[in-house]
Amino acid sequence: MAKETVARETMTRETLARKKMTRETLSILGATGSVGSSTLAIVEQQTERFEIVALTAQNNATQLADLCRRFKPQFAAIGNETQFPKLKEALQGCDIELAAGTEGLIEAATRPAARIMAAISGFAGLAPSLAAVKQGSIVMLANKECLVSAGALFMATAAQAKCRMLPVDSEHNAIYQILDGRPLSDIKRLILTASGGPFRHFTQAELAKVTVPMATKHPIWPMGAKISIDSATLMNKGLELIEAQYLFAQPPACLDVLVHPQSIIHGLVYLHDGAVLAQMATPDMRIPIAYCLGWPHRLPTDCAPLDLEHIGKLEFEAPDIARFPCLQLAKTAMQLGGGAPTILNAANEIAVAAFQAEKIGFMQIPVLVGTVLDKLPQLIGTANGAVDSIEQVLALDSEARRIAEEEVAKLG
Ligand code: NDP
Numbered sequence: 505m506a507k508e509t510v511a512r513e514t515m516t517r518e519t520l521a522r523k524k525m526t527r528e529t530l531s532i533l534g535a536t537g538s539v540g541s542s543t544l545a546i547v548e549q550q551t552e553r554f555e556i557v558a559l560t561a562q563n564n565a566t567q568l569a570d571l572c573r574r575f576k577p578q579f580a581a582i583g584n585e586t587q588f589p590k591l592k593e594a595l596q597g598c599d600i601e602l603a604a605g606t607e608g609l610i611e612a613a614t615r616p617a618a619r620i621m622a623a624i625s626g627f628a629g630l631a632p633s634l635a636a637v638k639q640g641s642i643v644m645l646a647n648k649e650c651l652v653s654a655g656a657l658f659m660a661t662a663a664q665a666k667c668r669m670l671p672v673d674s675e676h677n678a679i680y681q682i683l684d685g686r687p688l689s690d691i692k693r694l695i696l697t698a699s700g701g702p703f704r705h706f707t708q709a710e711l712a713k714v715t716v717p718m719a720t721k722h723p724i725w726p727m728g729a730k731i732s733i734d735s736a737t738l739m740n741k742g743l744e745l746i747e748a749q750y751l752f753a754q755p756p757a758c759l760d761v762l763v764h765p766q767s768i769i770h771g772l773v774y775l776h777d778g779a780v781l782a783q784m785a786t787p788d789m790r791i792p793i794a795y796c797l798g799w800p801h802r803l804p805t806d807c808a809p810l811d812l813e814h815i816g817k818l819e820f821e822a823p824d825i826a827r828f829p830c831l832q833l834a835k836t837a838m839q840l841g842g843g844a845p846t847i848l849n850a851a852n853e854i855a856v857a858a859f860q861a862e863k864i865g866f867m868q869i870p871v872l873v874g875t876v877l878d879k880l881p882q883l884i885g886t887a888n889g890a891v892d893s894i895e896q897v898l899a900l901d902s903e904a905r906r907i908a909e910e911e912v913a914k915l916g
Pocket of ligand 1: 533534535536537538539540560561562563564565583609623624625626628629646647648649672673674725726727728729730731789
């Protein structure tokens with residue numbers, strides 16, 4: 505073999521070895537969900553770049569086992585302990601450490617990894633996301649409920665651990681991209697856009713007849729069931745306002761929502777000098793996820809390019825709070841601050857679950873959340889209404905859930 509060819513081959517091998525050595529470690533909490541699956545779809549196209557440390561799921565042992573065989577993590581955890589035997593059997597002979605229960609999820613979040621995707625849905629994501637943040641690595645935060653329920657505590661923990669938190673939610677990710685290190689003092693207002701959900705044109709009477717299959721099918725964004733229902737009630741946008749309040753340290757008066765049915769502009773930043781900066785992209789969650797996976801670099805994706813000529817026009821309108829009262833409830837909770845967002849989130853999770861179980865109707869979701877939020881003075885007695893420690897957050901959340909369950913029984 506010619507010297508030159510040998511040298512080139514050696515170089516290729518060295519380059520490959522170097523690439524392999526520098527593969528970035530990555531864990532995914534909520535790997536079987538919508539965000540988890542989109543993350544792994546990107547990872548699959550970048551296998552030379554990432555090495556999976558840990559994967560988690562709650563119930564879906566079969567899918568988790570399948571992911572383990574494909575991505576070969578060091579560790580996998582399933583939240584629901586009854587599913588553990590199934591997971592163990594499916595992965596017999598594989599060299600993967602397995603665990604179950606909340607402890608298993610926390611262990612997955614605690615395993616050292618350069619990047620952790622926090623994509624568990626709901627309040628259940630709080631403890632594992634908090635454990636991930638404490639590592640001080642890059643946390644790609646999809647789980648918004650942890651910021652709504654425990655925003656101040658969460659942000660303080662992240663700051664203390666010097667954790668870089670990258671928002672996955674497309675609107676917050678857009679704003680993060682726009683700001684790109686700009687001082688927060690430059691910001692006059694932040695606007696989150698909303699598609700308006702599947703029922704944007706529905707009358708009150710039509711909204712009252714919305715069924716679970718109707719509410720779980722978003723016209724633009726394919727997502728998990730809970731966030732799809734939240735998007736249909738516009739509670740999702742309310743939760744996102746609270747999320748933005750903490751992520752970008754803005755007072756409630758500087759945050760608002762604009763309905764933009766095409767979902768091409770994801771976030772707008774109004775600056776003090778009168779300039780308005782917007783971020784645009786095809787509505788595809790793989791774009792903000794790829795941003796987080798690549799940060800500070802950009803990863804290529806095979807997402808459809810944005811074709812503005814084909815789209816033709818971009819429309820905007822104010823949200824209709826009369827037909828979608830959940831948005832106003834969230835704004836009220838944001839303005840009240842303290843434990844109010846924790847109560848809002850707990851009541852909403854119970855209301856959404858009750859709607860999914862067909863115990864209450866679609867328009868009873870805001871009724872229930874409003875009733876529980878009205879009990880704030882009574883709930884404030886729980887741990888003095890403070891949400892400064894995880895124990896206080898858990899106590900307030902659990903008491904709000906208890907009251908919400910009582911209200912479900914009354915409404916049902
Ligand atoms: P999914 O319902 O699709 O997936 C949720 C994931 O979390 C699954 O892996 C699920 O496991 C796991 N999980 C569910 N319940 C628990 C629990 N109690 N304990 C531990 N793990 C649990 O949700 P999404 O991917 O749609 O959303 C995840 C988070 O990201 C949510 O907070 C959502 O608001 C946010 N988000 C989602 C977006 C999206 O496009 N989907 C966009 C922006 C934010 P299993 O499959 O076994 O049930």
